[in-house]
């Protein structure tokens with residue numbers, strides 16, 4: 001179990017078993033039904049590694065998280081064997097995840113996206129073994145994505161439409177672009193001179209090279225490269241994580 005998942009479940013006071021939303025007292029690990037599906041010795045280990053108050057301080061030890069993860073898997077396996085489903089649904093590996101999104105965000109939208117992207121970067125790293133973040137290097141969410149990815153320890157792959165992408169930007173933004181570019185583990189420069197079609201070619205290259213796409217969009221806004229990139233990713237069969245700016249909600253289209 002990741003510390004993030006622990007925090008989510010502990011904060012919501014829900015059972016830690018997969019797919020169970022039963023409310024439980026904060027210090028209880030699972031609802032009664034799921035708890036007694038955990039083998040006895042593992043139940044003892046959960047308590048042995050539990051430190052009182054960790055669900056309030058949000059500081060479970062790595063050892064506890066490891067035991068907890070094993071217990072969750074044991075329940076999932078027990079439930080699956082009853083239902084005849086495969087024991088543990090494989091979590092798909094998405095080594096490279098690209099992001100597309102609107103350049104102009106309102107302050108509220110930037111706050112929402114700025115909270116979601118670090119959370120997603122860590123979750124992708126922990127649950128989908130993501131190692132590289134593909135980024136179009138534009139202003140707005142692209143920059144937030146690059147920073148969140150680097151903070152989560154992912155490699156930044158910069159997909160630049162043409163060399164002079166940032167040439168007409170305000171000095172601060174240009175400097176930020178140069179700094180991010182310097183931190184990229186890999187870069188792809190698509191075109192040699194400014195042209196609209198290089199943006200589209202850049203987006204195509206990102207979809208081609210990514211195992212999954214994050215789309216930070218407001219689907220009620222019209223047009224724009226982000227929505228067409230989302231559509232292309234869907235057409236190519238890529239899973240898409242939509243960070244919905246209008247609904248303030250994140251969900252997976254798969």
Ligand SMILES: [Zn+2]
Nearest residue numbers: 015020031034
């Ligand atoms: Zn439960």
